[in-house]
Amino acid sequence: MGAIEIQGLTRSSLVGQVAVDSVPTTAALEALQCSEQRQVLDTVSELRRCGLDNVLSLPQLVVCGDQSAGKSSVLEALTEIPFPRKDNLCTRFPTEIIIRRGKTETLKIRIIPDRRRPAEERAALNDFSETVYDLRDLPEIMSKATSKMGLEETQSSNGPRRAFAMDVLIVEIEGPTRPQLTVVDLPGIIQAETKDASQADVDLTVEITKSYISSPRTICLAVVSAANDYANQPILNLVRQYDPQGKRTLGIITKPDRLPPGSETELSFFDLANNKDISFDLGWHVLKNRSFEEMAFSISDRNASEEQYFRDSIFHRLGSDRLGIQALVVRLCMLLFAHIRQELPRLHTDLEDTLYRAKSELSALGSARTNAGECRGYLTQLSLDFHELCKAAVNGYYEGEYFKAGKEQALQTNCSDSIRRLRALIQSRNTVFSDEIRLNGHKFHVVSVKAEDSQADLIQPAPEDEIEEGGDEQCSGTRTTTDKSGPFDHIEAPEKVTHDEAIHWVNIAVTRARGRELPGNFNPLVIAELFWEQSSKWHLFAVAHIGQISELCRSFLETLLSEHCPRDIQVRLWPKIHDQKRQIERRKVELERCLEDATQHVEVPGCSSDHTFPSVNVNLAMKIYSERMDPDMDKHSSELVLDCLRAIYKVYEKVFVANIAVQVIERHIVRGLEHIFSPVKVSQLLDAEVLNFAAESDSTKKEREALTEKVRMLTDGRTILSELMSRIL
Incomplete structure (x- = not known):
């Protein structure tokens, strides 16, 4: 199904009967909703849509952490969209959440296929595009996307089901009060094999996380649950492996309400949030997720509960700019915008260098050679x-x-x-x-x-x-x-x-x-x-x-x-x-x-x-x-x-x-x-x-196709990036 433009759709009609209240935008966040910021963020999204994230390292915010660390709750609070939690569907593949300011409320879903898939599968996944008119339809559409990727919910007769994929689910959200933000959610790292996850699945969750956080232009949002000893949560070792000096990592502590008040454990997490134990240049942020009893809370109820908790807990000493979802939205918007703007010149240089090399490699292949005349012409040149x-x-x-x-x-x-x-x-x-x-x-x-x-x-x-x-x-x-x-x-x-x-x-x-x-x-x-x-x-x-x-x-x-x-x-x-x-x-x-x-x-x-x-x-x-x-x-x-x-x-x-x-x-x-x-x-x-001497082999034909596609992506990306840089730099 092709994407359908939504004209005049109100936010209440989009959410249907799901109780979702509008969250007032702070003055600081309001100042960020400028056309320049949207142009910058949209440009990176377009570059990723062109497939350039498979060729170049693109600036991005990536949410990563262990399974059940509270990443889904963080995304729900950021997007105000209640993603389905059944069978952990939203974390079985990387999910890119694109939030933009728009005149009307819209929600679209599409897939960017893993470049290692066969061409036929990539084409089928590229064709997938759905528009959500009512959030009650979201679980069904998410299930369709999951099946399209080949992630069956039940075990087939041919063997165990495939639990995870490297394909990227794109969720584009627009609305009059939306912040300007793009963030990628990764599947949680599984620490042990279970009946629902094989050792291959365990390894794949780590591979997916490494493939994103190893990129030098990725800012890692490392989610740590206060319900477990942070020393035993492998995400911290992973981010320090690829960012040893902590220059591009922001730590996020979830579930602080699980800590016994006044306990040594609470004090240790307070020191962690205060950047005293594991130090990151970008520091730490603390969020309170919904508790089990609060699962039916609306967004506004959830935020009110979070504000009440921080007023009474030890964490209020950190300062309001490091507590709660609203402060995190402002912090991430500013961080992402500054990060992308800083990286644009280097990204442009890398793109030009990569395009030059790809063109040179394609030029070295010469024209297609299937008969003696074409081969002789190629050898003559x-x-x-x-x-x-x-x-x-x-x-x-x-x-x-x-x-x-x-x-x-x-x-x-x-x-x-x-x-x-x-x-x-x-x-x-x-x-x-x-x-x-x-x-x-x-x-x-x-x-x-x-x-x-x-x-x-x-x-x-x-x-x-x-x-x-x-x-x-x-x-x-x-x-x-x-x-x-x-x-x-x-x-x-x-x-x-x-x-x-x-x-x-x-x-x-x-x-x-x-x-x-x-x-x-x-x-x-x-x-x-x-x-x-x-x-x-x-x-x-x-x-x-x-x-x-x-x-x-x-x-x-x-x-x-x-x-x-x-x-x-x-x-x-x-x-x-x-x-x-x-x-x-x-x-x-x-x-x-x-x-x-x-x-x-x-x-x-x-x-x-x-x-x-x-x-x-x-x-x-x-x-x-x-x-x-x-x-x-x-x-x-x-x-x-x-x-x-x-x-x-x-x-x-x-x-x-x-x-x-x-x-x-x-x-x-x-x-x-x-x-x-x-x-x-x-x-x-x-x-x-x-x-x-010159007849083209099958491997050369495949190489030509791959290079042609690479040059096309890079050329499109150069046009997009050049237009942006001519306007803002």
Whole structure:
């Protein structure tokens, strides 16, 4: 049955023969009945009606507590509606009570289905809508809603009845004297299995309560009965579990008239209400429910009885603003309005972020794909996006949404946001490679020490002013065997030697290479031999660097593909892309072998033999000779060889680094990366291959439907929220 508008219906005709008297609205409450408050509360109700409470955390007041704690009596006092108590029907599912100021008295009931239900069941529950013209009809309509949810009152032949549901019953109440308030009543927590409630029902009541109070935008109205020791009522532990500092919990004590006057129990509950035992930022409130003898009382009689009790009890010391139903209505109206108004900007931001992510996920699914033509069109567009983004990343053109993520973070090779900026990462790693070669690529680290220094001091790092002149670039040796990181951690640090030890090393080589040279001269071939030894680790650095860049490119391609197509298509496409990538890997391995061989045959200009060497700096040689005049001709020639080695090493270190970066990394790994998956390759695929790659699976179809519905809800919610914020903020 569709909802029917009620025109000119008076409150007395709505209630029929049920004795319900109008409760005068206080001046404080009257001040709250403004259009702005109604707009704010109605907006949240509309957002919930759109289903956004399944997507976002919405601001709300939630009444929670143990079974028989008096929650139903609290709601009855708040709404002035006598909800049926038979079989505890009103607390077998979450019930959202929406109270609004209106010209006429109306009461409508509808259902928001649990999102986990099948689509057919959700549609049937969404269609349920009833209007109450006479409160005597309310029990029957509540029973219809209960049956619609599948909560049978009697046990069926198929098994035990279903006692609780996650569906939400919406009760909308309007009237000329109604407050502006929305509150959600939850099923009471059952502490033990009974004949009417299985262990599954016990667990479900706790699950329902947790699902609401765990939301950071929920204000918990924790109802505690004075008829039981509050230390044994689990609701207090639950709210403190999700709100440990008590910033969004208001405690409500019911049935205080059950406490023996003057007893220690009464005093303990008074201290609790005074926020002295369990402290909440929002404090506590005390209500007196109808006693068994007062069940036939009207609303006004109920309120009069409550006022009389508080005048004579210990609780009157708390102050009138923390006692009774009228004070609670004012308190809740103010609390809810302030809470929602405070949360609106953050709610708007969360909505926009969620909508953006949902649209991105839906966009990644592409259009529906049922035949070869649709699949080819999808793959063509996917490959075009892939090609353009890959090309931009390789060239360092970081424009567009794809490159905006993580812009405040430092580049990290293991970060998906950083991997998008592939060119920046490659340049960064090239710099690290160059620094590693410069600092640690040489075999020997020549340092200068004083003659009186002990041999033990030679293994310590040399101060900057003691590093051998002319050898600082290649001999700084800042990384030791215990100070390693990254892809080069398996390579030994340079071995520290003194200048004299270096001369001894060179002299051995000069002696072994001696030919027919005159004393003081040396065989030019010795420089090549020393160079090979000093640069013997270069290929290790190069292989490690090439491997890291190759892995960066692989990660980039995989990340790009995963972010632009569904998982099932990624799984099908990646092996094809990876096969092409393996061709690069095979070329890389071959290059590594060639590189290793090349490091053993370095050509040095200036020699007539098979090896070329740089010409000897005559002026430098004469200067050294005239200053030192060392009669040891072998040592003299060794000094010249060491000087030549330093000069050659500097030149070829830079050439080697440049060749690795340009001739290997750029030419054979990075160049052409965007062509691995391109529209040209898609156009060459057969129809069967296209279907195999891109045909939509059942899971993808369901995902598309869910995302489409999510985007619709969020878009509707954004419109509703934006209109409100433009009016009040």
